[in-house]
Amino acid sequence: MVAPCFVDDTLECLRRHDVPIAPLLAQLGLPPIISEPISARQYGALWRAVAEAMDDEFFGEGARPMRSGSFALLCHAVLTTTTLEHALRRSLRFLRVVLDDPHGELIVRDGLAEVTLRDAGPLRSAFAYRTFWIIVHGLNCWLVGRRLPIRWVDFKCSAPPTGTDYRLFFGAPVRFDQPETRLVFDADFLRLPVIRDSAALRDFLRQAPANILVRYRHDEGLSAAIRGRLHNMLPSAWPSLGNLATGMRMQEPTLRRRLQLEGQTYRSIKDEMRRALAMEALLSGSRSVADVAADIGFSEPSAFHRAFHKWTGRSPASFRREAGAMAEAEDGPSLGPLAPYARAAANSKHCKIDHQI
Template sequence: MHEVEQAEVRDWDFPRGVASVEVMVEHAVERGVQAERILAGTGLTPAALTDPDRQIDAHTELAVVRALVRELGTDDSGLGVAVGRRYRISTFGIFGFACVSSATLREAISLALRYYSLGFAFCTPEVEWSEREVITRFHYDRVPADVQWFLVERDIVAIHRVMSDLLGGAVAFTRAEFAFPAPARPEPLATELGVEPAFGRAHTLFGVPAELLSQPLPLANQATWALCVGQCRDLVRRRRARTGIAAEVRERLLPAARPGGPGVPPTLDAVAADLAMSTRTLRRRLAEAGTSYRGLLDEVRHTLAEEMLTATPMSVEDIALRLGYAEATPFIHAFKRWTGTTPAAYRRGRIGSAAALRW
């Protein structure tokens, strides 16, 4: 067994809830810093942090991070460890409940990667599965240098805490390596992770024993898992609700893939012509909006594929054709990339979950 699995996002610039900001503000207040100083310039108030539906962009959380580091820490302060240990599975709301109700740690990790944008991390992970050890490499080259070490510490310690919550006891990493010079005080990190960290390495990574993967989670429940995953999927869609040019392109892609539509989506050139602009201009405007024609087409296909698998008796082959694929194979590969499973397995799971809930 040797596989590599990546997070669904490759960058930290995705919308998020305010629970992470609340965690950091609480830490600052306990250290004697007024909440208003940490939130200055963000448009947020302490009261807003209790709103579970409040959504912010990543740059707002980054402003809070910078204020926290300015008020409380340096690279050698251990601030990232102190803040990271405050993140628990309950911090992540329905996303956390979906992980808790997973059957095994392997399933929970795959789910976390698939819905990584429902978290608060700035570092993006890549997980390598092997027979003896599971290695998670952190990528953070796009994270601003002035807060890079804090966020690496915070995110790794937060993941360690969440894994410990999932398994019902402290997890000791097999190793922890950092592509940073050793801080003046590495002891808090070593104590938290249960292993002596190594610094000045080529990559930032941590490992856990492979045997933990198949260990049943204490709160595993298939029906709860199915409900929570459905809510995670809906939350991702709401957060990705688009405006402006991206919404206009998306609207032009939807009719082609809906039942009764022509099946073949319009090309980028055709969409640009319909919007009375050049292909180059459309491509540039989509890039400025943080998306692309290919990304929007994937979103539309993903959404409609799940709808058709759940609500219609159409075969996988017919759905593939309806979505504009020449045959089923490339659709199956794409669906597995979107969801981590095959269309047939997804349909069986949805049918099974519905039956369990009716029972």
């Protein structure tokens, strides 16, 4: 679902450009005052209508208009790339030409991929930067056929009144008033192959932009079926790839090949599920780190420590300690900026990602 605050931000773009709002909402079957969340499909229709009314798919938030049809041209431009890194660098160059500012730069260091946004002029709104991330990260996820978990997001601008909704949207820690505006994820994902073709692009564009608002859900395909199987077992009982293939009545090489077509491996699926379960346990309970490690299938706490540091850049103990400190300083009894990790863990139990945005 799309939070009303983001709908208001979109409509405010129309107001600033003297575009009548009431007729547009009536045409879409939306009430004149939107006080409840709307679906991603409804917001996607609103996005298209606003883009057509303004002839700008970036809502007038860029240094230059992103003329209608630019997103489709961007998709065609990256379809011939071979890896996510190749596609991301080409996307950022394309958007630099179209928008001028804000423009993005990919920086790879310390095992992380950082997409840093820069502006030649004054800072833009958090809504403008969020819209940039929707376009870039949503397209990235579709190209490789899987959700790309975000480590954290920094905004150089100050927090809007609805900062909490930004954390719900990204499903990751969000910080405002930072030195740079950047979205960070694991650099290993940059090696994923682009798996889409022209036929898939035609279907994708028919559903855009509603389909990029949820940033590619794990609710269909072989990987979703595997998550469903694993969810019904204790992590310590998760089968080997060979036994899983036998249980799914297919040959092991076939299972491996089909997962590769979805941009996945059996190990990556297990790692994502263990990561979510570990974060949920650390954030919501008081069990020892050793007990959490055993619960999610690690035979040695040291192996869990190494894996958790790779997932989050923190040790399990420091992750739990920071969560507590943030909760006390920022949100009282809640989990502060780390709360989305718990929500992501809850979402993983249903084998799909569908954050409120």
